[in-house]
Amino acid sequence: MLLRRVAAALCAALALAAVQVAGTVPASAAARVLYYDAGQAQEFRAVVDQGAQIWNSRAANVRLQPVPAGRTPNIRVYADNGWPRTYTTSLGNGRWYMGREAVDDGYYPPRIAAHEFGHILGLPDRRTGLCGDLMSGSSAPVSCTNANPNSTEVAQVNANFRTSVSVPARTFVWVAPATARS
Ligand SMILES: [Zn+2]
Numbered sequence: 001m002l003l004r005r006v007a008a009a010l011c012a013a014l015a016l017a018a019v020q021v022a023g024t025v026p027a028s029a030a031a032r033v034l035y036y037d038a039g040q041a042q043e044f045r046a047v048v049d050q051g052a053q054i055w056n057s058r059a060a061n062v063r064l065q066p067v068p069a070g071r072t073p074n075i076r077v078y079a080d081n082g083w084p085r086t087y088t089t090s091l092g093n094g095r096w097y098m099g100r101e102a103v104d105d106g107y108y109p110p111r112i113a114a115h116e117f118g119h120i121l122g123l124p125d126r127r128t129g130l131c132g133d134l135m136s137g138s139s140a141p142v143s144c145t146n147a148n149p150n151s152t153e154v155a156q157v158n159a160n161f162r163t164s165v166s167v168p169a170r171t172f173v174w175v176a177p178a179t180a181r182s
Contacts, residue, residue: 031063032161034092034120037073038066044098044109048077051113054147055121058154061161062092062121075120084112084174086119091160091167094120102174107138110147112174119172122160123153127176138175 038048052064067073076095083101088094096116103109115137119125127139134149149157160167 031061032092032164033063033065034074035067035071036064036075036077036117038077040079041077041098042079044077044079044113047109047113048098050110051115051117051147054110054114055117055149055157058149059121059157059161061158064117075117077116084116086116086172087169088119088167088172089169091122091165092120094169096120099174102138106142107174108145108147111144114147114149115174116172118149118153118157119170121157122165122167123149123156124170125172125176 036048036052038045041048049066052066055062055064064075074093077098078095079098079100081101082097082099084097084099084107086094086096096119098109098112098116102112111134115134118135123135125137126133126135128136129139130136131140131144131146132150133140134146134153140146159165
């Protein structure tokens with residue numbers, strides 16, 4: 001009797017574990033993996049990883065991972081003294097720059113990193129001026145330290161990778177063209 005009860009409890013525990021596995025594995029198995037190379041991001045390597053983690057913790061359909069040795073990355077990240085900017089070639093592919101011009105002005109580096117990854121994930125600039133929007137970029141106050149995409153931005157990225165939408169090659173610059181100093 002006791003043995004049967006223990007066995008029943010064990011079965012219930014196993015069933016629960018199976019449900020949990022079933023609930024998580026298909027989602028991550030379906031996620032499209034994009035490899036990024038931060039090897040040339042200089043002093044911003046950690047912040048690039050942080051930007052990737054922000055997306056990984058929110059968007060279920062895509063996963064940003066450091067490129068393994070010997071593999072061609074989907075995304076290359078650089079650093080220079082210009083404005084942060086992204087050059088996309090297609091959805092999930094391209095290169096972006098961590099520009100010191102914005103960092104020196106006081107913009108929050110993790111927000112810049114997550115924003116530029118956002119372009120690679122198919123999001124355009126939306127200069128709403130709102131700190132709660134990741135893709136508002138430099139239109140939000142310099143003091144804005146929100147590095148998280150809002151629910152609409154996350155939903156858009158998930159939708160992009162669910163259907164592998166076609167995204168044209170484009171260039172996005174951190175500052176609006178009218179305010180760019182160079
Ligand atoms: Zn942008």
